[in-house]
Amino acid sequence: MMKFLTSLFLGTALLVAPAQAQNQPLRIEITEGVIEPLPFAAPNFVPDTPAAAEYSAQLARVVAADLSGTGLFREIGSDAYISQVSSFEAPVQFADWKAINAQALVTGAVNVSGNQLTVRFRIWDVFSGAELGNGLQFAGTTDGWRRMAHKVADQVYSRITGETGYFDSRVAFVSESGPKNQRRKRLAIMDYDGANVQYLTDSSAIVLAPRFSPTGDRVLYTSYESGTPRIYVLDVGRVQRRVLQSQEGTMSFAPRFSPDGQTVLYSLAQGGNTDLWSMNIGSGQSARLTNAPSIETAPSYSPDGSQIVFESDRSGTPQLYIMPARGGEARRISFGKGRYGTPVWSPRGDYIAFTKQNKGRFHIGVMRTDGSEERLLTASFLDEGPTWAPNGRVIMFTRETQGASGRSALYSVDISGRNLRPVRTPDGGSDPAWSPLQ
Amino acid sequence: MQTGTKISGVLHVTLVGWALFGGTFRSEPLPFEVQDVSVISAEEYAALTAPKQAPEVVDAPSDLQQPEQPDDQVAVPAPAEPEPEQAPPEPVAQPEPEPEPQPDVVAEPPDPEVVEETPTLEQPDPEEVALLPPGPRPQPRPADRVAPQPVAPPPPDVKPDDVDTPPVSAEEGAEEQQPEQEETAQKEATDQIVTEAEESPDPAAQSSPRPKSRPSRPKPEPVQTAEQEDPPDTSPNTQDAVEDALAEALGGAQAAPAPSGPPLTGGEKDALRIAVSNCWNVGSLSTDALNTTVVVSVAMQPDGRPISNSVRLLDSSGGSSAAAQQAFEAARRAIVRCGAKGYDLPTEKYGQWQNIEMTFNPERMRIK
C-alpha cells in the first residue's frame, strides 16, 4: 500500500508540479477511522390512500427494526424530527435531517388497493444530498406486508454497506418447552426476526436440528417418531414429510443438503460407530464417505459443493477436518486448545463457524477455511450449533443456561463479535437454521 | 466504478442544478425501478395458516413512535409520475391446482401472541457504565463505537459530538460575542472490538446474560445544532462558492489565484487528518469495501468548509467497483460531516488547501 501511495504521489507530483506549482491539491492519507452505527431516519411511509394508512407506520417500523437490529445502524426516533415527510415526491429537506445528524434517510410511500399493497421508496445520503441508487417499487399482497418491509430494508442495507441483506429470510428451529429431563420439542419456522411463527410438527417425538434446502422449500431434520433417530425431509409449503430411506438397525442424524439440493450428507451410526454418508435424495442411493472407528459427524458442504468440513475425534478429541466431497483424505484444520464441533461453511465461502468447548465454557467462533485467524465470538455455559445468515455476516446459535432450570434460547451475533442479542421465540428455542434469501 | 461514477455524476448535476435554480422546477423525476415481490400468495398463505387458525396478529410494535399522520392525502401528483411499467401489482401466485393437502402433522395451535417486535435488550446496569472505576489494568470494554483513541463515557448530560467542546455560557464570553454553546463530548469509544469471549470472565455473569447494549445516548438537541451551523446549500455565499466550484470544475482553473502562503506544517495536516478520521465510519462497510482504498478529491471554501458536491472519487484499489462506491460514500460522509463547521485550516494558506486529495486506506481498520 505504501508503494502504491508513494508511486501515486511521485507520479502525480512529476506530472503536475511544473504546470501548477501553486494550486496542486493538498494530499493527506486517512488510515484511522471509527466503527459505530450509522444514524438513519425512517419516517412513516406516506399513505397514498386512506386504506394504506395502517401500513404507513408499520412498514417504517419494520424497516427501522431490521436495520437497527444489525448493530450497523442506529435509528433516530421521530421525536427528534424537525420536518415530516408528507409527500413522497417533494424535495427532501436535507438541512432538517442533517441537523439531527441523520446520515441516511429512507423515504417511502404506500398504496393499498383491495388486497394489493404497493410500496415505493428512496434512500438518501443526507450529508451529500445524493440519492443512493434509484427509487424502487415493490408490489404484493397486504398480508405479505412484513416481507415487503424486509425487502425495503434489504435494499437499504445493501446500498449502504455493499453487502446483500438478509432480512427477507426465515429461520427453522426447534421450539422447546418443559423441564430438561422431559423436554418437549417441536419443529417450527418463523421470519428471521421472530415474527410469524408456525409449527411444523407436534411434540410427540423428539425432533432435532432442522436444515434448509438451498431454495428454502424443504427442511431436513432428525426425528425419533419411529423410536430411533431417523432423517426426514419436510416440504415447508405443504407441511408434508417423508422419512429418508434407512437401513434397519442403524441410526441417522446430522443431515445437511448439498448446495444443489440433490444430495444429503449425514451421519450414520451402525454397530456403535458413526461415519459420514451421502444419499441422492431422488434415487435414495447412498454412499459411504468415511470408514474409521472414530466418530465422524456434523458435516457441511463448501458453497461450491466440492468439499466437506466435519467433526471427528480420530485424534482423541473432537476436531475439525476438511475432505473432498466424495470422501478421501481429510486434513485437520483446528489446532487450538479445547474441543471443536458443528462446523458450518459460510455461504460466502470465506469462513467456517464452529462450536468450541474449552475450560468448561462453550464458544461460537469463526476461522478461515485453512484454520487460520480463529476468533471466538461468544462465551457462555453452553453455546452451540451456529447457522449463517444468507449474506455470511451474521451467525445465529443456541444458548442454553446452566442448572436444573436451564432453558435454551436463540441468539445472534455479527461475525465481528459485536451485536450479540437474543432472538425472540414464543418458547425456548434451539438448533436454528437460517434459510436462504427468499 | 464507471456506473457508480456515472450515477454519482448524474446525481451531482441534478443536485447542483437544484441548488442553483432554487425551486424553479419542483420535482425532477428521479429514476425509478419497479419490482414485483413474489410475496407468498394469499391462497398459499391461507392454506398454510388456515388449518391452524394462526391468529393474524395486528401488531403494534413495542417501540412504535407515535406517527404524525401525514395529513395531506393529495401529496403525490400522480399523473406525472415516471412509473411507466407500474405493472398492476400481481400476486406472484404459484398456481396450486390441487387442493392443499391437510398437513398430516397435528400441530398445536400456535401461541396467540406471536411476537412481532425485535427482541428488546436488557439495559445494562447504569451503575456499571457511570461508576466503573479505572481498574489497575485498563481492560477494553465493549462500546458501540470503536475509534483510534479510546474515549471514556461522556458525562450523562453532555451532547455527543465528534469533538470535545468546553461549555461556554452567555455570561462568560465578555469580549468576543461567542455563541452560547452546549457542552459536547466525543462519544464513548473503545479502541478495539471486544467480543463476549474476550471480556474478563465475570463469575456473576455466568448464569445471566450480559448487557448487550449501552444505554441510549443523550439525544442531540436539534435547535442547538441548527443554530451552530448554517446549512451550506441555503446561504447565498455558499451558492457563490458552489458556482465558483462549478465554474472551476467545468471551465478549467481560471479562478482567481488564492493566497497560498507556505506549505502546511505537519501539525496542521495532522489536525485535518484527525478531524476527518473522527467522522470516517467504516462500521457499516462490507468486508469487500474494507479492502478498498479510495482516493477522493474535494474543493474547499476559504472558511474551511468542504463544498459537498465537489467530492469526487479519483481512484480506487483493492476491491470491486461496487465496493469502491460504498467506500467512496463513506469517505464523502466523513469529509462533509466533519467539515460542516469548517476544518481548522490556516486562512492565509488557503491556496495550499483549496483542493485536497484524501486517500482513505482502511487497512488498519480491518483488524479492529
Add this chain to the structure above:
Amino acid sequence: MNLLGKIAAPIALVALAACSNTDPSAWGSGGAGGAGAGGAGAGVASDPTSPAYFQQAIGDRVLFSVDQSTLTAEAQTILQGQADWLLRNVDFTATIEGHADEQGTREYNLALGARRANAAREFLISRGVAGNRLKTVTYGKERPIEICSEEACYAKNRRAVTVLTGATTG
C-alpha cells in the same frame, strides 16, 4: 400374554408420566422418557423374573466416564447380571439406550450415546445373549435423568440403560 399384561401397566404409566408418547406399542420410546422412573414396578421387585427385579436388583444401567464408552469393572458386573437374567428369561427382548451428559454438542453426543449403547450390547452378546434380542438407540443429551449442571449429575447421565421391551420377536 400374562407376562405382557404384567409389565404393560407400569410401562404405560411411565409413558404417560413422560408425556412424550401416546402410542402404547412403542415401548422403547416410553422407556426412554421415563428411564428415571425406576420405582414404577416396585411391588413385584421380589419376583426374580419381573422387569422390576431386573431394574432394581440387578441394575438396568451402567455409567461411563467423560467421553468414554469403555466398560468399567463395575459396569461389567452389572451387565453380567443382565446377561444372566436375559438368558433365564428368554421371552424378553431389550433396547439399550445410550446417553451423554450435556457437556458436548448435540451431534457428537448422539454418536457418543450410540457408542455406549453398543458397548453394552456387545458385552451382552459376548455373554451369550442373542444379538437379535438386543436393539440400541442413542439419545445423546436429549434425555438427561439428572438435571443439575454439576459433575454429580453428569456422572449419572453418562449411561447405557437396558430397557426390557417384552416378548416379541423383534
